[in-house]
Amino acid sequence: MLAYERTGSGEPLLLIHGIGHRRQAWAPVVERLAGEFEVITLDLPGHGESPAFEPAGRTVRAAVTDELNALRVELRVERPHVAGNSLGGLLALEMADAGHARSVTALSPAGFWIGKADYLYVRGLFAGVQTVARPLAPVASTVLRNSTARTLAFSWLAAHPERLDPKAAAADTANMVASRAAIRTFFGAAYRYPGTVGTDVPTTIAWAARDLTLLPYQALEARRRVPNAVHRWLPGCGHVPMSDDPDLVAEVIRETTRTQQPA
Template identity: 45%
Template sequence: MSATLSFTAPTAHGPQDVTLSYARLGAGEPLLLLHGIGHHRQAWDPVADILATEREVIAVDLPGFGQSAALPPSLPHDLPTTTAVLGAFCAALGLDRPHVAGNSLGGLLALEMGRDGLARSVTALSPAGFWSQAERRYAFGVLTGMRRTARALPLPLVERMSRTAAGRTALTSTIYARPARRSPEAVVAETRALAHAEGFAETLRAGRTVQFTDDVPGIPVTVAWGSRDRLLVPRQGVRAKRVLPRARLVRLPGCGHVPMNDDPALVARVLLDGSRPQPASASRTTRSTVGL
């Protein structure tokens, strides 16, 4: 069920009132889902019902994206602030260290929450922050181009393009390996979400200096990468494994940067497996049976 929640976040810049939009469904241990930059919580729709059979699923629109307003002017859209806001959001909902899964920017935020003791497990799908500077510049250039295109296209044209497989491919092939599978309605909604994301420019600007360099000890961590990720290339998963030596590294065959739509069953299984209690021996697993 879609809802909004207003709460006070204790940030490094002082307490601030924030309102976030979210959807909640299912029953079981809580699983918080975090989308990528320019996207919205509906990115998780292809897997939400599967996850809800075993988890209480909370999919949130990050500050300045989807239906969530941007942060107050006194707050930057940077990693520490957004992590603190998400921690306060969980506390306001009564979620005690939920499992956290994220994609791209959301994967980076999930890892930050794990490192800050705010998550009981982390599953990161193509997380940001493991790039070289050349790879970061490439990804930011692609994202900026996608944003510019989304803002320039008139809505009737987006709607007309979304009705054909070729049009959906033209609009979304950068992030999906199988763009034709995306529904026309979803393509229109996510193109509009990218065009109208209030937090896009500041979040991207804050990401220029981001590099994830520390381990996340004490909790199960899974890092999964689509074999056909064209935005954050799969070799970044190998770097992530060096930084997170105890993490489970999983390859998602045939999946792009946003894999939930490309292979919902596989992604749901990875998320459910990643949020199950693991014996000590599992924390030493180095990779899945198929390497990156």
Template identity: 55%
Template sequence: MLAYERFGSGEPLVLVHGISHRRQAWYPVAEQLAEHREVILFDLPGHGDSPDLVPDGRPVKELLQDQLLELFFELGLERPHIAGNSLGGRIALEAAADGLVSSATGLSPAGFWKGERDFAYIRAHFAVLLTGARIAQPLAPTMARSSLARKLMLASLMTHGERLDRDRVVGDLNKMVRARTALKTIIGGAFPFDGEIADDIPVTIAWGTKDRLLLPYQAERARKQLPQAEHVWLEGSGHVPMSDDVAGVVDVLLRGSAQGLRSSVAETVVA
């Protein structure tokens, strides 16, 4: 069983973190979301506190989707709302394409790179991140006491890494190192998003204007590929925007998941 947390009240909203991250990525926005939604956070296989991702010859998409469906079954969720960041955003879009959810929101979702050269940049970025994490791991508890050091350590992922406390940064770094095997499996099986999402499943895509991993040109490709979706810019935010713009991300997630609610409920939430 995947490690998860469940709290709040209202329509269920499943939040999916990015590759090499963990469920705590959503903590900056979770409390405010829980005032309007039942929030479900979980660690992907091979990440955080969940069991390892075990390749069995099937495509990565199928492996991850099966784990998601098992989580839905275990928690009694039937077509919940879903939102994700990076890989998590891609998982959300795939779930929408397969008709498994009531709405889908992606924050810089993976899958909209131009070609192999652009994907090589993404692959190299993660290789540098992982190498840096392994080198910094013994020194991280001391380094992370400094807000400037936290900002620099997380600069490729967010613009305001200093807003995370020392324990969160150290924990994220340790779990990033732990996720290296899953990262290699997922990166090795990656391919551009090519799904078609039915018009009756609301989709929202938001992109940080300072995303240094999935560069903002990909937002324009997502706009062309999914013209029916609502597309939003998160001004000044990096690839992981939940700490960079708490209010903006909360607004995007509530509005994105309100589109599938009864109109009276939606009007109350977004008024």
């Protein structure tokens, strides 16, 4: 079973992190939403405190879908609001396609690269980050107390790495190393988003304007392929916008959940 936390009360809201990250990525947003929703954060397979990722003969896509469905059954949550970042955004969109999401907020979602170069770029980026993270992890709790060091280590993810909590940054570095097998598995089975969310599911695709991981021009591809969604920018934010502007991210999620029909 995937590791998870439940916080707050109200309609269920499931938050899904991106590849190489962990559920704590949502911490700045959780504290802003827990007064209105029952917020559920999870660790994807092979990440954080979840078990190692074992597709067991299934495709990676089918295995992750099975894990998310099993978690919904365990939590007795049939159709939550869902928000996801990066890989989590792609999974959120697919939950809507399957009829398992009440609304979807996808933050710089994966699956909208235009050509092979986009895929090779992000895979190479992660390979480089892991090369740096392995020797950094044992000393990260000391080194990342320095804001300049955090900027150097996390500028590919955040527009304002200096705002990251040093302890969280050190734990994120350790998680990047510990989840490397799952990262390889996910990248080895990467795919473009194959569907289009129906008009009955309120959907927002919000792209970080300063995204250095999934480059912002992919937002134009998302607009073309998911015309029923509300599309907007997250100004001043990097690929993981929850630490750059948690107030804005929380408000985008609120607006989506309050929408009765997509614009």
